Amino acid sequence: MNWQQMNDLVANYYGLKFVSTAESSQYNKVLIHPTSGRPFVIANGDDPADIDVYCGSLRVIVEHLPHFSAPKFTRNPKWIGVSLKSINETMLKKVLNYSLKHFPINPSQPSQEQTVYLPPDDKVNTQYRPQQIQLPTEPKRHTQEQKVPHAPGPIQKMIQSYDYSVPSSQVVAYNFYHQGQMMADYTDQFDAIYELKQYFPVYHDLTIDQLRTYFTWRTQLREGHFTVTSTSYAYLYIYELLNNIGVASPEEGYTKLMTFYDECAPSYHSRMRDLIHRWLCDYVLYYGLDQQKAKTVFAKTLSTDEDYHILLHPAAFSPEELLSVFQAHSTYLKSCLLLKKSPKHFAELLKIVWQQILGLRQTGQLDYFTEAIARQVPTSHRYFTSAVFYFRKTPKLKVYQIDSEHIYHLGPQTCSSMIYYPVKRQGKELNTLLHEVDRLVRKSFHLGHPLKPRQLSPLLQRTIMDGIKEYQRIQEDKRRPKVSINLANLDQIRNDALKTRESLLTEDEKEPLPEPSPKKADSQDQKDESTNSNQSLLDNDETKLVVALLKGQPWQQYLQDHHLMASVLVDQINEKLFDEIGDTVIEFNADNQPIIIEDYREDLEQLFLS
Secondary structure (H helix, E strand, O other), rough: HHHHHHHHHHHHHOOOOOOOOOOOOEEEEEEEEEOOOEEEEEEOOOOEEEEEOHHHHHOOOOOOOOOOOOOOOOOOOOOEEEEEOOOOOHHHHOOOOOOHHHOOOOOOOOOOOOOOOOOOOHHHOOOOOOOOOOOOOOOOOOOOOOOOOOOHHHHHHHOOOOOOOOOOOHHHHHHHHHHHHHHHOOOOOOOOOOOOOOOOOHHHHHHHHHHHHHHHHHHHHOOOOOOOHHHHHHHHHHHHHHHOOOOOHHHHHHHHHHHHHHHHHHHHOOHHHHHEEEEHHHHHHHHHHOHHHHHHHHHHHHHHHHHHHHHHHHHHOHHHHHHHHHHHHHHHHOOHHHHHHHHHHHHHHHHHHHHHHHHHOOOOOOHHOOOHHHEEEEEEEOOOOOOOOOOOOOOOOEEEEEEOOOOEEEEOOOOEEEEEEOOOOHHHHHHHEEEEHHHHHHHOOOOOOOOOOOOOHHHHHHHHHHHHHHHHHHHHHHHOOOOOOOHHHHHHHHHHHHHHHHEEEEOOOOOOOOOOOOOHHHHHHHHHHHHHHHHHHHOOOHHHHHHHHHHOOOOOOHHHHHOOHHHHHHHHHHHHHHHHOOOOEEOOOOOOOOOHHHHHHHHHHHHHHH
């Protein structure tokens, strides 16, 4: 990372910005904690930037990790130093999130850390004498032995249940989940309203009054009465749903999350909707929800993937569908004169040219799609990042296929996939390519005003011209007159020819003709006709899947190599064979894998294996 990326991250992700303070030097800037008003990050504006981050008691562990060291701008023992050049955005977010969460944020309970200015000896005023500084005592924590005054019984019982023996890495999430289950059905009617401002809010960090305020608001929300409350209370409710606290099933949790996303989240800051959307995607994957829900939360991803799928497989789509993808990713076509004059012919020509360019990929000459449009890269992330979540079980599925281009591999706490990332110069590259297509089409067909050439490789220039020539050849074939032969009169023509032959031959030249064997020919014709009929029921991809399922052979790699989705292919097979079989022939089992319905196995074997 560099200084600008650091600024963008804290501005877009946290809503903060670096400022100068009276205590900082002219070269250093600080991030101010949003509630305590004190610096929790010190940064050097040079590139690569060095930063110090408050890390509390965790500093003794973190400073020994790769890329971390002692702080550079402060001598405070609870800070760590790191060079931005050595870490990525994900790692930096983790450090900042921890710092925000564990920094002393309540001004009425200041940290025991104190900054003391020691002037030079010659400036010391001798009338002052050393005095002992009285530091505030550690806030009292509720223990299992302590009674909490003025707390309803369920709340008091929940507070006393906090388990401090859990390893520190899990203590917050573990206790949040188990305390949440204790309070899943709790309702309250508290008259007062106490505000809450806290990052990563959990029950253990709230006062009695704040707990009662939250549970009263949650009671009203569950009854359908939505009122805007502190943002931290809203996040606490979202954390409950992510952990399936207060819901009977993941499906119900999904419904409530979607309801909150649509009806409640717009009343808070925009980042809340972004986070909920990201968590909904993880929710579908982690709990293995159905494809329809995946299509809803991954709608943007599906749209992008569909565009790239069309670009990679243009033969399977119409010229108009391909054209619409180019229009979505390039601004050049908005002012293309040839497109405005003849959209149908331009779309047909563009498809042929694009297929010629993709052909360079097969011959190893140029992979234009990867170079100029999008690259498939491996990604991995932890489920429910930036939320309080307790991993109490492994995901329901091992693999979740969103579409033909996007497959997630699900681990216990993280998931990975190959994702298409657009090339940064995608728009510029496509504009240049389409400009040259426009220019060479005008030149070849003598249309409109000539355009000035743009910089494009000679290989692509030749390939575009090959596409234009292929388009011209196809158009010429269409213009040729079609010669039709009436096959109904073919038998009569043959009989007339035989009679003419007979009349021209002498008796010696005439030889008996061998008798045809109609039964054998008819049998063979019927067999060929039957075979062709069965093969015409399905296309090649569909047939391969059916045969593989019938023989118990692997099919996954074939679908992956041909960028096919099992669910889509199965739907097509069931639809095409419905008239022949009269019912669905393939279904998905509990592991979301396609299987042949046994009632129709014999019918399918006769159709495709005999």
